[in-house]
Amino acid sequence: MSWPPLFPLPIDPATAILLIPAIGVLLLVGLPSYKLGSRFNVLFAFATFLSSLYLLVERPPLGRYLFVDDLNIVFIVLGGFVAVTTSVFSASYIGHELETGRLTPTNQRFYHAMYQALIFSMNLALLANNIGLMWVAIELATMTTVLMVGMYRTHAALEAAWKYFILGSVGIALALFGTILVYMAAQPVLGEGYDSMVWTTLVAKAHELSPDLLNVAFVFLMLGYGTKVGLAPLHAWLPDAHAEGPTPISAVLSGLLLNVALYAVLRFKMLLSANPNAIAPGPLMVVLGLVSLIFAAFMLYRRRDIKRMFAYSSIEHMGIITFAFGMGGPLANFAGLLHMTMHSLTKSAIFFAVGHIAQVKGTQRLAEIRGLTESHPALGWGLVIGVVAIAGMPPLGIFMSEFLVVSSTFARQPLLAVPLVFGLMVGFGALMLRLTQVAFGEPSGGMAPVEASYVPLYSHLALVVGAGIYLPGPLVAWFQNVARLLG
Amino acid sequence: MERFLLDVAHLLAGGLVLTSFMLLYQTRMSSLLAVFALQAVVLTLSVAWQAHVQNAPHLYITAGIALVLKAIIIPYALSRVVRSLGIHRSIETVGGIGPTMLAGMGCVALSMVVMLKATATANPLAREDLAFALSVVLLGLLMMVTRRNAVSQIVGFMSIENGLILAAAGAKGMPLVVEISVAFSVLVAFIVIGVFLFRIRERFDSVELQALDDFRGERR
Numbered sequence: 220m221s222w223p224p225l226f227p228l229p230i231d232p233a234t235a236i237l238l239i240p241a242i243g244v245l246l247l248v249g250l251p252s253y254k255l256g257s258r259f260n261v262l263f264a265f266a267t268f269l270s271s272l273y274l275l276v277e278r279p280p281l282g283r284y285l286f287v288d289d290l291n292i293v294f295i296v297l298g299g300f301v302a303v304t305t306s307v308f309s310a311s312y313i314g315h316e317l318e319t320g321r322l323t324p325t326n327q328r329f330y331h332a333m334y335q336a337l338i339f340s341m342n343l344a345l346l347a348n349n350i351g352l353m354w355v356a357i358e359l360a361t362m363t364t365v366l367m368v369g370m371y372r373t374h375a376a377l378e379a380a381w382k383y384f385i386l387g388s389v390g391i392a393l394a395l396f397g398t399i400l401v402y403m404a405a406q407p408v409l410g411e412g413y414d415s416m417v418w419t420t421l422v423a424k425a426h427e428l429s430p431d432l433l434n435v436a437f438v439f440l441m442l443g444y445g446t447k448v449g450l451a452p453l454h455a456w457l458p459d460a461h462a463e464g465p466t467p468i469s470a471v472l473s474g475l476l477l478n479v480a481l482y483a484v485l486r487f488k489m490l491l492s493a494n495p496n497a498i499a500p501g502p503l504m505v506v507l508g509l510v511s512l513i514f515a516a517f518m519l520y521r522r523r524d525i526k527r528m529f530a531y532s533s534i535e536h537m538g539i540i541t542f543a544f545g546m547g548g549p550l551a552n553f554a555g556l557l558h559m560t561m562h563s564l565t566k567s568a569i570f571f572a573v574g575h576i577a578q579v580k581g582t583q584r585l586a587e588i589r590g591l592t593e594s595h596p597a598l599g600w601g602l603v604i605g606v607v608a609i610a611g612m613p614p615l616g617i618f619m620s621e622f623l624v625v626s627s628t629f630a631r632q633p634l635l636a637v638p639l640v641f642g643l644m645v646g647f648g649a650l651m652l653r654l655t656q657v658a659f660g661e662p663s664g665g666m667a668p669v670e671a672s673y674v675p676l677y678s679h680l681a682l683v684v685g686a687g688i689y690l691p692g693p694l695v696a697w698f699q700n701v702a703r704l705l706g
Numbered sequence: 707m708e709r710f711l712l713d714v715a716h717l718l719a720g721g722l723v724l725t726s727f728m729l730l731y732q733t734r735m736s737s738l739l740a741v742f743a744l745q746a747v748v749l750t751l752s753v754a755w756q757a758h759v760q761n762a763p764h765l766y767i768t769a770g771i772a773l774v775l776k777a778i779i780i781p782y783a784l785s786r787v788v789r790s791l792g793i794h795r796s797i798e799t800v801g802g803i804g805p806t807m808l809a810g811m812g813c814v815a816l817s818m819v820v821m822l823k824a825t826a827t828a829n830p831l832a833r834e835d836l837a838f839a840l841s842v843v844l845l846g847l848l849m850m851v852t853r854r855n856a857v858s859q860i861v862g863f864m865s866i867e868n869g870l871i872l873a874a875a876g877a878k879g880m881p882l883v884v885e886i887s888v889a890f891s892v893l894v895a896f897i898v899i900g901v902f903l904f905r906i907r908e909r910f911d912s913v914e915l916q917a918l919d920d921f922r923g924e925r926r
Binding site: 435 | 859879896
């Protein structure tokens, strides 16, 4: 799908979405003022998002290092949008943290620069046409988020950053071993050098590659990048990183970074599917997805910290998405893509609400947050809509995608649908139980009004509610096309 | 001549696995760091040999980075950390040395079985390098699991990295090897600087259950 260019651009949009955040890093690291810093942060994120929209209109030619196809555009545009709204949310969030003295002005300079560095590395990972470059970009994204998770310098934050760092590095190391094995498989066919690491040539020649090496490689890649997706049993870093870092980072982690890691897994899955003699990558993904779903659903009951609870909910949903892509086929892939989009929007909206809640109430403990809809109606009802959506109630967007996952599973593997539905039900119960405690009843804790814009929160919620009622035709056609591509 | 080139590569890669085993049974911090430096030297030789055999001069850069950074600077920096933070000089292990060594042998056997079977058609030089590299990676993982203190976890992570560099150097003509080894060095430098700046002393010293409870956010 492509339209004729509207007007010529001085540089092609793929370069722009890398260049803009890169300039942002250099500029923001030197800006001492918080007001200017946060505004420029929003501005750069917005400019990146606009350039990514331009990718829909005009695609740069296939390069040796960068390429754009129907699959990665979905991730880039979604990521660009969440990055903009999160930067708006983070402007008010960080302002509050500076007032209360939890962050120093030096911290905020560093924070904004890292935010742009994260956008840069995620876009690089998504655009990379080279498996080595993609690996380097994902490593860079891990580094920037580690630094932001540890930013409060409290004991708990440093512990969380350390744990994230160690587990993330092990994951990244395993992924590199898998990448080397893919190169080894490609080298006899494609020759030495760059061609053997380029996506487009790898996929074109996938049927000639050694299936044994690809099998071993996929196990390493699945475990390595799966660690970054947060799949159980490799998820241990995820709840800590979400709970102890600044809340905008929790929103970006759940809404963007997990998707980028999943994108890497999907690419390698496509490579294996194109080789008739290699193992089917689906069953491994189905098993990891189901384990994550059921494990996280039960863990939701025991949480005492509100951010940690929604972090487990992210594990649950990444499990569902991995499961859907593992099932494969046009319908399940479509459901997986839709679920990924809806989850990104909903979960980041929930973290926006949670960030404001934690600031006005002065606590993240679930037991100390009560009656939000009475004390802060706009915030409380925002959280209610978000949690109802994430739990999968009709008619919101996530209900639709979960329904598609379940029905496509019933049609093909009815037995697998049983644990899937069981996990969904368990998770649903836990979220509803906590929601009634937090949102209704006698208000407790701080009553100060929220001095922040609700635009990011409600724009996400509006999209999720809207998608549940009506999905625009072109979007459906696009997703169906990508779903076919994924095989 | 062909045979000789192969044998030396084999010897050096085997030496790397041997030093990984040596890392597993060290109980004192200073000797752990010394063995790690030795492993880095063996890695340097091995990568340099690959550079010679494959006639790939860029691999000499990777070898140089390994020598300067991992055999000299990092062991020195870590031993300063150990001294200045007053970390216990002995290393706590989970399980005994004996079972760990047995598990290590299992890891090596596993990687031989998996890799030699999967790479039956590949070039013999790369093939054995890859099998040894996987052994080093698995032994490094084993070390990270069985050690509780952070410095030895860092050493475990760096030995995983050594295995990966060996694999990347063995994959003939692989592009980006130098870039990847630089990226990894940045990563390791981050850890060491992080340790210096943050001084997470508690992490290095003890694993009290209380601290772990706090850490899980289950504090009351």
